[in-house]
Amino acid sequence: MTPDDLILVSVDDHVVEPPTMFDQHLPAAVRSNAPRMVRKKDGSDVWVWGGEQIPNLALNAVVGRPPEEYGMEPTSYEQLRPGTYDIHERVRDMNANGMLASLCFPSFPMLCGERFYKHADRQVAHTVLQAYNDWHIDEWCGSYPGRFIPLALVPLWDPQLMAAEVRRAARKGCHAVSFTESPDAHGLPSLHDPHWDPFWKACVEEGTVICIHIGTGSGMKFSSMDAPVDVMITVQPIACVNCAADLLWSRVLKEFPTIRIAMSEGGIGWMPYFLERADYVHQHHSAWTHQDFGGKKPSDVWREHMIVCFIDDAIGVKNRHAIGIDTITWECDYPHSDTTWPRSPEILWRSLEGVPDAEIHKITHENALRVFRLDPFTHRPREQCTVAALRAESPDVDLALRSQGGKPPAADRRPVTTSDILRQLATVYGSAPE
């Protein structure tokens, strides 16, 4: 086997929504209350909704730019690689990276639809959220059957409405939904609260996977203002250990025996430690904390419910059996700065040395296809799904890095700090639409 023979399914990528996204999916009565794209005098593009502007058009969607420009937030469509927002270009970019299928998280609605939850008019928010799901499932993913795992957003403010949306999306063939790693960080009941039971129940009954992306709790994990920004970039994925622990000890895994939860972008190399630690805590402390896993170890229960993923994680692949070989999936993170695009097959291959073919297949696509219920092979024969076959379909994709300009977060060569980044974001968020 060579990198050319891999079949790659990525369970964590991102779509930048195109300006036309609501054109086909909203009732006429709501259209005037929907988000619309506005070009400002300074040339930047922002979504405007309910009197507010939403400027993170494409937070961190820097793919295709030279690394020297990674810190400069894209502020207009011109600065973006078209594959970020154009479905046909996206599929060509996937082909160029030998990638068969992709699950795409949203951009302007925020990773689990927090934007809709924050909107003042909840009736409007609900209608727009449903339009978002219709666009995402029918238009974005629906344009290329077998190439995408659709991901629905849910109205976080009402578990009954969430359940209904899970069921509506499932009827459209969507069996993944985005949720927060910490509802209490958004002023909602914690995930230990029975408040959420209608949502868990709907997911279980519809066979829908709950995807929890890093950064959906209290946002970015900044250290002190004068800390190098690299601190945040380093700890952002592993910070989901807090949510992992919340889930592991919660009543949710115990009372919903077939619930499936995906940790998105959390990495995997730290998990053998985490699971060993949980088993140690259970052995040492359950006599007084009264935790009862019915004779199983916490790590056993984890493996029954959880799906995890990695971008580039040699130590995690090495310790794959301490994690659970049937729980591991892979992600590309296109178009964010941590992506391995367009050299994913080659970069991933470095971690796969010595891994038996059967286990490679589980990690690269079988686990993802099984859990997320996608069957691409009904749409194209398996031999046309490999890295080599897909790359051969789009041999003309331009992979050259392209400078898009923009103002660097720090003017000189000193290390970029938290406060440099916050200042840059404040500039983006600062001026009113014109």
Added chain:
Amino acid sequence: MTPDDLILVSVDDHVVEPPTMFDQHLPAAVRSNAPRMVRKKDGSDVWVWGGEQIPNLALNAVVGRPPEEYGMEPTSYEQLRPGTYDIHERVRDMNANGMLASLCFPSFPMLCGERFYKHADRQVAHTVLQAYNDWHIDEWCGSYPGRFIPLALVPLWDPQLMAAEVRRAARKGCHAVSFTESPDAHGLPSLHDPHWDPFWKACVEEGTVICIHIGTGSGMKFSSMDAPVDVMITVQPIACVNCAADLLWSRVLKEFPTIRIAMSEGGIGWMPYFLERADYVHQHHSAWTHQDFGGKKPSDVWREHMIVCFIDDAIGVKNRHAIGIDTITWECDYPHSDTTWPRSPEILWRSLEGVPDAEIHKITHENALRVFRLDPFTHRPREQCTVAALRAESPDVDLALRSQGGKPPAADRRPVTTSDILRQLATVYGSAPE
């Protein structure tokens, strides 16, 4: 080699200060302003200082109690195993566990002396802190030469005074000092600020190791109020990844090339992931974040400076070369609830299967003795330092678990939550001294 042949040096244990600790170490003028031990009407013992009572006599010092009582905070000396506060009983308990040497963190001053920093009268606080160090170095550790690695506390409010105390302690043979994982969490400049340079400089010049214990930032890592308390217990050690990242990317490691920092109670199994992640971040992002390790990888620089430790961590030992075999040490955590006492040799042995003897020696004692500058073999021949030899010295230590009563945090068998634990702590802190 068998568990009997191990030589065990623990770099993280805890002392519960005895009521007599200040008797010999304070100038007469300050004695009336010093902390004193008061027995309350309800039978509990508290330190009283400057009009405040300090009731965590012995936070979590539950060694020797049945696990069913771990949640019940000891509130009086009678509830404690004497080895927690009596140096002669401590050494007998160490012998019973086959443990040659120990580094002890404080209890009532809090882990890095935050108690002194919070005291209103800083002149008094400074004098009492120095008395604490004198007691700890001369009386506690000094009673059994070669059996203890002394650990000094420093006046966190003044880097010049900190530097002076580092030098004073070094002259007394103490080459370890306790510091916080997050000074900014205490309202002080972050560790990225040159503010701390006099302290770093003194540590470098005196060959003093800076020990950073978990929980010295913003305290315990509680999740939501209704979360099972097991969540906190599980993530408390790995939460030090935030401090680890702060240190790794800081100017401190770059500008003080011989500085040595110990991560205390953080575990090790997650570190291969952390170091791989840091190298990935450096490779992907340094072009715009301007981090410069002079051609080295961040993980190389980490290994030059850091000392790490574990209680029971099979996956960490398995991946020891991805961590750095010369950086790993072991800890017992006596008398806290996570301790493996009195079966540490047998429990540790399970993780050591297949590890060459030379590497076992590094992990169990050689790394600790080298970095912390202790030479026990000048005080007793090496063959009298093994588990078997030490156990033979105190064959009569009573290892039976002993119930000490106390009120459980939750009255029924439901899982104990964050709010149960906070309510219990509030009770302890609640009533005034009588």
